[in-house]
Amino acid sequence: MLAKIVASVFLFVITFLPRLSLADWAVNMTEGVTDVSRSVYSLHMQIFWICVAIAVVVFSVMLWSIIHHRKSAGAKAAQFHENTTIELLWTIIPIFILIAMAVPATATLIDMYDTKESDIDIQVTGYQWKWQYQYLSEDLAFFSNLATPKEQISNLAVKNANYLLEVDEPLVIPIGKKVRFLLTSNDVIHSWWVPAFAVKKDAIPGFINEAWTQVEEVGIYRGQCAELCGKDHGFMPIVVKAVPYEDYLVWVSDKKTIIAEQEAAAARVWTMAELMEQGEKVYQTNCAACHQPNGEGISPAFPALKGSVIATQDQQAHIDIVLNGKAGTAMQAYAAQLNAVDLAAVITYERNAWGNNTGDLIAPQYIQSLLKDK
Amino acid sequence: MTSISATEHHGPEKGLMRWILTTNHKDIGSMYLIFSLLMFFIGGSMALIIRMELVEPGLQVVQPEFFNQMTTMHGLIMVFGAVMPAFVGLANWMVPMMIGAPDMALPRLNNFSFWILPFAFTMMLSSLFMDGGAPNFGWTFYAPLSTTYAPPSVTFFIFAMHMAGVSSILGAINIIVTVMNMRAPAMTYMKMPLFVWTWLITAFLLIAVMPVLAGTVTMMLTDIHFGTSFFDAGGGGDPVLFQHLFWFFGHPEVYIMILPAFGIISQIVPTFSRKPLFGYPSMVYATSSIALLSFTVWAHHMFTVGLPLVGELFFMYATMLISVPTGVKVFNWVATMFRGSLTFETPMLFAIAFIVLFTIGGFSGLMLAISPADFQYHDTYFVVAHFHYVLVPGAVFSIMAATYYWLPKWTGYMYDEFLGKCHFWCSFIGLNLTFFPMHFVGLAGMPRRIPDYSLQFADFNMISSMGGFLFGFAQILFVIVIVKCVQGGKKAKAVCWEGAKGLEWSVPSPAPYHTFETPPNLPDEKYP
Numbered sequence: 001m002l003a004k005i006v007a008s009v010f011l012f013v014i015t016f017l018p019r020l021s022l023a024d025w026a027v028n029m030t031e032g033v034t035d036v037s038r039s040v041y042s043l044h045m046q047i048f049w050i051c052v053a054i055a056v057v058v059f060s061v062m063l064w065s066i067i068h069h070r071k072s073a074g075a076k077a078a079q080f081h082e083n084t085t086i087e088l089l090w091t092i093i094p095i096f097i098l099i100a101m102a103v104p105a106t107a108t109l110i111d112m113y114d115t116k117e118s119d120i121d122i123q124v125t126g127y128q129w130k131w132q133y134q135y136l137s138e139d140l141a142f143f144s145n146l147a148t149p150k151e152q153i154s155n156l157a158v159k160n161a162n163y164l165l166e167v168d169e170p171l172v173i174p175i176g177k178k179v180r181f182l183l184t185s186n187d188v189i190h191s192w193w194v195p196a197f198a199v200k201k202d203a204i205p206g207f208i209n210e211a212w213t214q215v216e217e218v219g220i221y222r223g224q225c226a227e228l229c230g231k232d233h234g235f236m237p238i239v240v241k242a243v244p245y246e247d248y249l250v251w252v253s254d255k256k257t258i259i260a261e262q263e264a265a266a267a268r269v270w271t272m273a274e275l276m277e278q279g280e281k282v283y284q285t286n287c288a289a290c291h292q293p294n295g296e297g298i299s300p301a302f303p304a305l306k307g308s309v310i311a312t313q314d315q316q317a318h319i320d321i322v323l324n325g326k327a328g329t330a331m332q333a334y335a336a337q338l339n340a341v342d343l344a345a346v347i348t349y350e351r352n353a354w355g356n357n358t359g360d361l362i363a364p365q366y367i368q369s370l371l372k373d374k
Numbered sequence: 375m376t377s378i379s380a381t382e383h384h385g386p387e388k389g390l391m392r393w394i395l396t397t398n399h400k401d402i403g404s405m406y407l408i409f410s411l412l413m414f415f416i417g418g419s420m421a422l423i424i425r426m427e428l429v430e431p432g433l434q435v436v437q438p439e440f441f442n443q444m445t446t447m448h449g450l451i452m453v454f455g456a457v458m459p460a461f462v463g464l465a466n467w468m469v470p471m472m473i474g475a476p477d478m479a480l481p482r483l484n485n486f487s488f489w490i491l492p493f494a495f496t497m498m499l500s501s502l503f504m505d506g507g508a509p510n511f512g513w514t515f516y517a518p519l520s521t522t523y524a525p526p527s528v529t530f531f532i533f534a535m536h537m538a539g540v541s542s543i544l545g546a547i548n549i550i551v552t553v554m555n556m557r558a559p560a561m562t563y564m565k566m567p568l569f570v571w572t573w574l575i576t577a578f579l580l581i582a583v584m585p586v587l588a589g590t591v592t593m594m595l596t597d598i599h600f601g602t603s604f605f606d607a608g609g610g611g612d613p614v615l616f617q618h619l620f621w622f623f624g625h626p627e628v629y630i631m632i633l634p635a636f637g638i639i640s641q642i643v644p645t646f647s648r649k650p651l652f653g654y655p656s657m658v659y660a661t662s663s664i665a666l667l668s669f670t671v672w673a674h675h676m677f678t679v680g681l682p683l684v685g686e687l688f689f690m691y692a693t694m695l696i697s698v699p700t701g702v703k704v705f706n707w708v709a710t711m712f713r714g715s716l717t718f719e720t721p722m723l724f725a726i727a728f729i730v731l732f733t734i735g736g737f738s739g740l741m742l743a744i745s746p747a748d749f750q751y752h753d754t755y756f757v758v759a760h761f762h763y764v765l766v767p768g769a770v771f772s773i774m775a776a777t778y779y780w781l782p783k784w785t786g787y788m789y790d791e792f793l794g795k796c797h798f799w800c801s802f803i804g805l806n807l808t809f810f811p812m813h814f815v816g817l818a819g820m821p822r823r824i825p826d827y828s829l830q831f832a833d834f835n836m837i838s839s840m841g842g843f844l845f846g847f848a849q850i851l852f853v854i855v856i857v858k859c860v861q862g863g864k865k866a867k868a869v870c871w872e873g874a875k876g877l878e879w880s881v882p883s884p885a886p887y888h889t890f891e892t893p894p895n896l897p898d899e900k901y902p
Contacts, residue, residue, distance in 0.1 A: 026814070026817075026818035026830060027813075027814040027817065027818065028814075028817050028818070029750055029817045029818075030818075030819070039746070040746050040747055040749065040750055043744055043746055043747050044741065044744075044747045044750070047740065047741050047744055047747065048741065051737035051740060051741065054701075054737070055733065055734070055737065058704060058705070058708055058733065059730065059733075061708050061712060062708050062711060062726075062729070062730070064712075065708070065711040065712045065713070065714065065716065066711070066716060066726070069647075069711070069712065069713055069714050069715065069716055070715075070716045070717070070718075071648070071715040071716060071717045072717070075713075075714070075715045075716065076715055077647065077648040077649040077713070077714045077715035077873075078649060078713040078714070079649065079650065080652075080713075081649075081650040081651065081652050081653070081654065082652065082653055082654075082655075083709075086709075087653055087656055087702070090701065090702065090705045091698060091701075091702060094697065094698050094701050095698060098694045098695070098697065098698070101694070101744065102690070102691060102694060105690065105744045105745065105746055105747075106687060106690075108746040109683065109686060109687065109690075109745055109746050110683065112746060112749070113683045113686075128523075152432070153432060153433055153826060154432065154433055155432040155433070155434065159431060159432065159829060161829070162828070163431060163828050163829050164431075164826060164827065164828045165828045187518070187523065188516075188518055188519040188522075188523055189516055189518075189519065189613055191678060191752075191753060193753075193821070195750060195819045198746075198749055198750055199749070200678050200749045200750070200752060200753075201678055201680065202678050202679045202680060204607075204613055204614060204679065204680070205518065205607055205608075205613060206606075206607020206608060206612070206613070207607060207612070207613075207614070207680070209679075209680035210680070223819070224819075224821050224824075225821070226678075226752065226753040226754070226821045227516075227753055228442070228511065228512045228516070228519065228822075228823045229519065230442075230510075230511075230519060230523060231438045231439045231442065231510075232438060233438075233442075233821075233823060233824060234438065234821070234823075234824030234825050234826050234827070235438075235826070298439060299505065299506070300505050300506045300525075300526065301506055301525060328522055330523055
């Protein structure tokens, strides 16, 4: 009867197996693409095999006892209950195994902590729920948002190969250079993790942590936030593009040009339709996670914008909260995150979408002048 | 649950008031156990909601904000509502009977410490229905997610934690006073059963760290409502301070959940091996050193917060050191089985599964102690696999083993052995299906506490979910076995297991409402 139950459970499992795509059964840690990540991997495998060896010895003795010393096989119980020699042995031998393990682990750790003499410094700031990258010697900064469409998350569209591991603007770093990361946060604690580099460091509001990497192979490396940071913790991936140094220099100058052009666009006159179109894009990327795509929010932490006092009445109050945030809440200060066009567009959008038909048009020039005053 | 004999001249009261006013250690023990079983099912249902959402990539069943409430409440309910009260219930039932005492030393306090719990957890669970939902910041409630960014219900959570903490401290005081003062005269400390020893050490741990938890949640309370900045860098505080405080409580707390389990296994393995426990004194010393070391390892939960190198090394070495006394315990259990005369009734099956699977959890713990490797393991499903391996086949299996082992003593009837074995095998297969694949997805890079995951983790997650449902529904068998055993069945003898030794077996089954009105002699010269 018991055997029957066990058998039927296994049958149940086996019938489900064909449903599973057998394509990807990754069962182990990645070796990664840096010296550090390879040392970490080898530490991991060493300790794993030590554990396996101990397990084989302990479980064999146990299995031997279960098979040969069962009462039904006529075993008579011995009455011994101590043996000083063996007790000393199984206390001392593990200590030596541990020392043998601690030596390489210490060496790797010292290496990981050596953040001196970096070639490039990048400040990584965690936000609910996106990352900001600032290249400290380049006067270059941008945000990196999840790029997976909402329809895929809610199962209305087929999922991409890199579902939840894709961003709009990846971090770009050169290969063969020592890159130092300075990690901090704007709100709660996040943790920046790229498995291929064996870099995981908490981003803590008010403090700066350090980590470093030197990537050897060109490629795209993906990771995720590792510390629970609220509602969309599962939706703030990290994508790092490692490119040759020359390509990196070209990318930096191109990126600067694009950002300059976007900022210059604040000087021209924007029509209502243009602002609404741009505003919707900005809203979906930056605001919809909390205030929801339909503007209805999630009470009480994330208030509704649809029909709200702020979004339908006092224009100045609306501009103020978007630019400067609201202390003690999840509402961030977007003056530091978006350019004048995007700010003007998103405020215009919020004042006119979902039946908030105020007809107000916020001019990018006006926002630009506010930003300059700060 | 308890025996009610008409011949006793002052038996229990009748009706509901018996349970509300009782000062009897057996009644209170039963209430603790029933309460924890209820919480086990509530926390378990939340786990099944989590596993339901994680069957496939994409959001199907719940939204992220509710998912976070489920992971948080599942952890809190299981730790503070299921495992801890179950051990206190077992201590209430068994400690007086094992040391030859008539009752706990402080019976009214005992009643009070139990009756705090239903109120604490009603308050905690009621937050699910509040505006903004239940706590959603993980059972570790790291600031500032649990302070500045918390839902309004966090205040209720703080008070519930205070109440649960008061209950634990009172329970711990009671056990210490009982063990120190009420042992039978012949029972010296080094003759106490190991369950009593491990509980005595656990009680000291509780008294040491529950006040730290109370202080920490009070600091959260003042940060939220009274404008202090303990955990806010903007006002001169430090979010990492919260983690140091929490884990100074939290690491001893995980030993609070496993030391009594060590005691239970050390009772059961000798009984069904028909052989004395191997290395009794080394078991006592190992347990004490684990308890002492538990105060020096807390920051191994924080290897990625940016500790200085020296701190990182200290906590790595200290943590690795814990595997030595833990290894001693496992070796002792195996040596007890070696050359015994083994039988495999349900308590022994659970105990053997405990030794094997807890050891696997211990191995992954040793791996996690290696700080550079922990940079890859930290906050992934590898950690989830690790702590479920030490808590489910560890703490939970030991509680089940204890229930099957002593149920005949409590009810006077033998439980249904066949159903008990079915319960064991379904649980054993279910939990391995659930938690073993989590090692793989964790190593492959899946962070914990996410409601949705990328495609390469899909296969193992589906297996985990199927295992989770098997494990969950298997627990209904547990309830059936207990209910059947309370109602009747084959009469249990006083010594219902052939190899059982100890004072609890010297009284009839079911144990009379009042045991040991005069101090007993120890049954066996060589005892323990």
